[in-house]
Amino acid sequence: MHVFTVWAPDATGVEVAVGASGAPAEGGRRVTMDASGGGWWSATVEDAGHGTDYAFSLDGGPARPDPRSAWQPEGPDGPSRVFDASRFAWSDGAWPGVDGRGAVFYELHVGTFTPEGTLDAAVGRLDHLVDLGVQVVELLPVAAFPGRWGWGYDGVDLWAVHHPYGGPEALQRFVDACHARGLGVCLDVVYNHLGPAGNYLPEFGPYFTDEHETPWGTAVNLDAPGAREVRAFVVEGALRWLRDFHVDALRLDAVHALVDDSPVHVLAELSLRAADLSDEVGRPLTLVAESDLNDPRMVEPAVEGGYGMQAQWADDVHHAVHALVTGERQGYYVDFGSLESVRAVMTGAFWHAGTYSPFREQVWGRPVDPTRHRGGSFVAYTSNHDQVGNRATGDRPSATLPGGVLAGSAALVLLGPFSPMLFMGEEWGARTPWQFFTDFPDPELAEAVRTGRRSEFSSHGWDAEDVPDPQDPATRDASVLDWDEPTSGRGAALLAWHRRLLELRATEGDLRDDVLGRSPSLDVVGDEDAGWLVLVRGAFRVAVNLSDRAREVPLERGAGVEGESGAELVASYAEDGEVALEGEVVRLPAHAVAVARLR
Template structure:
């Protein structure tokens, strides 16, 4: 067994395994140390000691069986028996993504129990499963964004073999798997990277913690740490893509940004593996440069999250206008979101009190490069009581929101349970072991939301460290069989089936999407080739020109097309042929 570690500032590095310390020698690359320990192998625990200090886990630990404060364990990827040799991947264009959190997707909260629910996702018709971060976090339960030991997998979920079994099962079921990864910061507990080298930028930080060192002295190896981590997930765990968390918080002044470097490396791995690999960025910048091809001066990522579409649909169906919803709600804004991707594309943002964003080239940028939703972990979990759309509005309006999303030219993403109108909350929860972190988490969240328009957040939000907060966030799998919920589920299935059946709905050419609307009556009609998507969000019935169109799908029984007129009751949506 060969142990290696980067520790450029240490004078003595030892690896401790089997109760013995072994001195490490400087390796070929600057700052690297290595030691051969023939008696060590798969399943053995080990740790590093720097200059005679306390034992520390390996920065590239593949397994942390005792949690983030314990030692590492040798884990050999080649021992797992994969059965997905025939899997050729799933490309993003035309796909529907399903976002889930392993710990709350099922009562058991494991990879294996999640795999047992895959038939539900197959019947629903989704193509890609996106799981929230699975790197080890403090305690038992966490959203995943406090992760450390980024090469390992959270043990309570099932560890590295559990993740591989889940991916293998998804591929057998015809589902691709995306993983949410966090490269802009590490969690506050169990983060032992700093003693090894200059992993962090002393002059930059985000709200969530100290920024990583991407452009300062020693940053070459720091960048490789994150690039090789991404490649490991895709290669060693057979994942089909990564969602990169909050890339606007990456501090990188180099000529070649980390995102571009990642995209180049991932494209090379994709060519080698012979299957598509997808990088999706979460960004608050509204900057299409992220998804612009490198040949045209962009970073070349496959897609980016687009919150403006969420905000526009959410505000239209709920009537909320607080915080960042202040500029959303009018039908004109909804029309712009559904045809131009960004609402804030260089104009003034009231919430930010400045200009924001850059226009999207509708003729040159395909809509599938924008991942859009009406619910996700952030938009629900960042509410004080974690209330879902099914709680905030009526079932009729929930159906309208789903129809607008799934008939849009973008890549739609659903959040677990959304498809049946789940009413279980999705709350913010942690399980910090240090008293100061456990007691201060609620106050930290309160400060984070001071500017979001949630003035009563502190009074309403439950304690993130209370285990009940985590338990309440688990899905109730008895709901889909109940009246009302079953109806919503059938609506989602029908929408996804129609999306697969009609090429107009997967046509990503934004310059072929046109919208008409009435601000006072609050109706909107999207023209998608030979189809029209009509929604009535007003309080009164409306009569619209139907031509010779036939209703292919309607959210309410009162929708009728006869004599060239489309009659729509309030809070309804219809998809018609031309």
């Protein structure tokens, strides 16, 4: 027996097509549903249950998939399938959970992490992440989207797990396998828009509103008539991943596009509900926001007028470090690249903190108050899916930068005061690109995406022929990690370096300290003209030489470290030449990095 329910407030009659197969308009006996108040309809079907295909018909129209479907085995245009989440035999009863604040995140895309591109195949690589020193595996979106391959940000069945990845039970297996190895799981979820194909939500109710505009067009309806159930669709859907799939954290995509003028913002509502669920399940649950606002209110408690997120991505950290080490100044990098910008972000998370942004041509952001906010509430990185994949050819920094510069960038972020994150393959300096790829079955949409991508980058000076065709299967295939790379040469050396950094972070309290604010225990000093800088972390000094000449770098003691003069070298990376420490001065070859502890 199964009770089918659906919200369709404008319908005068609703039927559920049970046992439907193939396209949702085909087959299946239709059962009339009863109005149950508030725009909801329901029907109890005795011979239905886990594995039963079904779809809904509004006012005699074509059968459509369930907006809250957990299982779309034939894709977003096919019938839904009943999924009983309670059937799975979990083995993680002793799992204590993990607080994402201060944890080391590892962002991966299921479809390119392995050649198979499935959740079950990804399980086979989890021991690599354990050995690396990761604490939380962050999955790019798994919500069902059209076609076989894609980034996942065109999801249209937001409660379902993309079937080519393995479907909902595969996600349960993946999370259970992670917990068995001591790894938490963060799931990237997208509620600010739906993809351009397979979105049937507008047929069911007022899921969108013209009251607000977003980069993707009309906004999700969070504050206009009918918003109550739309908000519930978002909040309940998010909580379901945490409850039924035992996920430990959610990364909420582009929350600045969740336009909500309600007295209680939907993020604050979600945070309060997640806190209640955390108490219920007896483990910490972490909400991480991707926000373009540079507003610390994002991580302030909802009961104090904040949005209640535990953490937010810190793009300014990426921009400052990337612009400094690469010299790039196009687009938003025009605001960054100075040593002062690196000092500001490493001690306060934001460069734009109530200051003027030439790129935005306006004052942007608010400062982080170090008496209220800690570094663990900000996720920092030198690469992520956006910063690599949204480049014209999807080239990683490792495609052009010397290994020592990559090692230096990694040391700044992994030993900094934030919650660090690695993008898959970054730990060995992967040379494979990560490109923008899609697999839209609709030929007109496919051509529009292809043309739009090439037009966008052609306007920035790229030859259109150099921009990979998103619809070409070879574009996805080129983006798959090469697991032979970390077994030898530079790949093996960089992997060993990342492991050493994470070992130091795990064992040294000074390198886990997340107190913000420029101080004798947290600072960045350097010589911009000479191309070197030093990150101060308590008694530790992270010295990075970005120049192509050897440099002698003083490890300034400052007022925060007492004791005899001298230092000991605890880690170093150089591909050409030797790192040498004399007293409190380290000699770094070109493009090299050293981590030292002052005595």
